[in-house]
Amino acid sequence: MLRLLRSSSPTKQIKQRPGPLGALYRTRTRHSLPSFKLAQHSRASEFSSYTLEVGCLRVVELSARLLRIGSTMDDTRIRVAEPVVRTHSPAPLAQDFSRQQVAKQQRSNFHSTSIASGVSNTMVSQSVNKTALHPSGVQPSKEHTEIEEELHDKAHIDYDRVAIVANPSVAALYEDALVYESGSAITSSGALSAYSGAKTGRSPSDKRIVQEESSEKDVWWGPVNKPMTPDIWRINRERAIDYLNTRNRIYVVDGFAGWDERYRIRVRVVCARAYHALFMRNMLIRPSRDELEHFHPDYTIYNAGAFPANRYTTGMTSSTSVAINFADKEMVILGTEYAGEMKKGIFTVLFYEMPVKHNVLTLHSSANEGKSGDVTVFFGLSGTGKTTLSADPKRALIGDDEHCWSDKGVFNIEGGCYAKCIGLSAEKEPDIFGAIKFGAILENVVFDPSTRIVDYDDDTLTENTRCAYPIEYIENTKIPCISDKHPKNIVLLTCDARGVLPPISKLTKEQTMYHFISGYTSKMAGTEQGVTEPQATFSSCFAQPFLALHPMRYAKMLAEKIEDHKADAWLLNTGWVGAGATTGGKRCPLKYTRAILDAIHSGELAKVEYETYETFNLPVPKTCPNVPDELLNPAKSWNGTADFKGEVEKLGKLFMDNFKKYEDEATTDVLKAGPHVCCCPKH
Structure with a gap:
């Protein structure tokens, strides 16, 4: 212990790259007491690191007391130098990169907040720890920022031990991710690559809504909620x-959800990873400097995804929990580091807040606007072409995923895009490919370790590779992402791999409600033994995992808005034509799908002659500019090996079976608007 106190050797650091079982870091410097930090993926060990550090400090303090006692004794054999007593924690060392970065952020952070004591209009230093025990060795202070005080009062965040990094810049988050998060890297395009751990997608079965008095009667309880x-x-x-x-540092990101200032909600994210902070910085609408000065959240997300939930707690089915409390206006994440949980959690909040409190319809859709101000909204599940078709060079993009339809028009909820990356190329998706640059964050992708070039075709980690980037990275975006015009066209997208749905159908109000509630698409037959035909997928309102209210409530609001604003509704099939995917059909060429959309936007398709497509009772156009007539009616274009009528009835029966769970809430007119198949046994 005497040698430890007298040590004046230069800083030495022994590191081992953290692996699945973790590693022990040990640092010894001439300026600071020895500190030990146990960095492990084992969650129990995360708690032990703080205890270990404090325990070491107590041993050193006890030894120092013995030295002071010994120095007063008349025994020259024990006489030693009095250890230096410091009233302040040491300044960052030049050799210690991580401490240096924290100090730089403290001195010159763009996003800052005013002191809680009342000093206004002053850009103060970033929120950092103020004690001599703090691992990053930041200069202590008696004053705390508004953000620190709010987190301390509301959540008991220990601002005397934890560095609260508030609204850091993109560059600062890059630095922290590279220093503190194993596996993070800068790719050749300048985007940051990060990994979400064991969970590479959402966990819908672990979503929970707190059952409390204020929202209990509105929430759609069941498998979804x-x-x-x-x-x-x-x-x-x-x-x-x-x-x-227990973390050395946590991040706070403040932002808005909703571009319309009348309805937007203020969101605060409190998280432990720079990856999560950068993700939400991109996905939320970024406040101005002045707005950040006195930002007080409506909703707060506490993301402790690296630590598991207690699966033995009543109601827990796994170590993952994504819970929302509409009364307390909070969200808590445990057991998953997949960043998309935060984005979709806020989406669920909007699915509750907007209809219940403002009579505003929340939509899982993309939207764009023509030069004359006409707005088109696209609904569709994954793989139906929602992102591709809304990215039209002749039209401005309002948003690619989440929107609200108010009494004044349509507005985007998000400040960024969360695009799929599997199979991405500059030829297929030039806009998305070009958006992957500095400030963007790539999730669970594989890249060459030497060149840092990403292989977008590599699905080793997951097929759900993603990229989150600010929406302004898309060249043809309308900023602000809001239109004061009501949608002129509503397009419900489906990808029918059976090849029996028409490429385009014009829908009545009741048919729109039926197909909106059904939310149909299909997935290709996989490699699983015994699966030989496409699998039907139904997701109510094209957003079932995110809904807070009963689907019929959203459908009624949509029907009212379509009727009030005289919008045309369409069912657009981007799937197979001529036959099914497994019976000789081919995917509908994109050029024909775009030609159909052009005819919708120009108004030509609404004026042509229509015929009724049996079983589904859908009005189908007889002609469409730049599209072969025989392609428009599956009965005329069918050349497959399977029985056409049998395939149509098979799909119609699937629709009817799926809709049974909504029959109690549906009107007779809506029920009649669906397909009709005779269930009588054939003789």
Whole structure:
């Protein structure tokens, strides 16, 4: 212990790259007491690191006291120098890159907040820890920022131990990700690559809504929204905050959800990873400098995804929990580091807040606007072409995924895009490919370790590779992402791999409600033994995992808006024509799909003659500019090996079976608007 106190050797650091079982970091400097930090993926060990560090400090303090006692004794054999007593924590060392970066952020952070004591209009230093024990060795202070005080009062975040990095710049988040998060790297295009751990997609079965008095009667309870008791909510919330309090630093990102200032909600994200902070910085609408000065959130997300939920707690089915409390206006994430949970969690909040409190319709859709101000909204599940078709060089993009339709028009919810990257190329998706640059974050992609060039065809980690980037990275975007015009066309997209749905159908109000509630598309037959035909997928309102209310409630709002604003509704099939995917058909050429859309936007398709497509009772155009007539009616273009009528009836029966769970809420007119198949046994 004497040698430890007298040590004046230069800084030495022994590091081992953290692996699945973790590694021990040990640093010894001439300026600071020895500190030990256990960096492990094992969650129990995360809590032990703080105890280990404090324990070491106590041993050193006890030794120092013995030295002072010994120095006063009349025994020259024990006489030693008095250890230096410091009232301030040491300044960052030149050799210690991580401490240096924290200090730089403290001195010159763009996004800052005013002091809680009342000093206004002053850009103050970034929120950092103020004690001599803090691992990053930042100069202590008696004053705390508004953000620190709010987090301390509301969530008991220990601002005397944890560095609260508030609204850092993109560059600062890059630096922290590279220093503190294993596997992070800068790719050849300048985007940051990060990994989400074991979970590479959402966990819909682990979504919970707190069952409380204010929202209980509105929420659509069932498999989509499983109830959580307030007591279990408090346990999970406390568990998440306890974990955040063990971190050396946590990040705070403030932003808006919704471009319309009348309806937008203020969101605060509190997380432990720079990757998560950068993701939400991109996905939320970024406030101005002045707006950040006195930002007070409506909703707060506590993301402790690296730490598991207690699966033995009542109501928990796994170590993952994504819970929303509409009364407390909070969201807690445990057991998953997949960033998309935060984005879709806020989406669920909007699916509740907008219809219930503002009579505004929330939509899982893309939207664009023509030069004359005409707006088209596209609904569609994954793989139907929603992103591709809304990216039209002749039209401005309002948004690619989440929107609201108010009494004044349409507005985007997000400030960024979260695009799929599997199979991405500059030829297929030039806009998305060009957006992957500095400031963007690539999720779970594989790249060459030497050149850092990403292989977008590599699905080793997951097929759900993603990129999050600010929406202004798309050249043809309308900023602000809002239109004061009501949609002129509503397009429901489907990808029918059976080849029996027409490429385009014009829908009545009741048919729109039926197909909107059904949310049909199909997935290709996989490699699983025994699966020989496409699989039908139904997702109510094209957004079932994110809905907060009963689907019929959204459908009624949509029908009212279509009727009030005289919008045309269409069912556009981007799937197979001529036959099914497994019976000799081919995917409808993109040039014909775009020609159909052009005819919709020009108004020509609404004026042509129509005929009724049997079983589904859909009005189908007899002609469309630049599209072969025989392609428009599957009965005329069918050349497959399977029986056409049998395939049509098979799909119609799937629609009817799926809709049974909504029959109690549906009107007779809506029920009649669906397909009709005789269920009588054939003789």
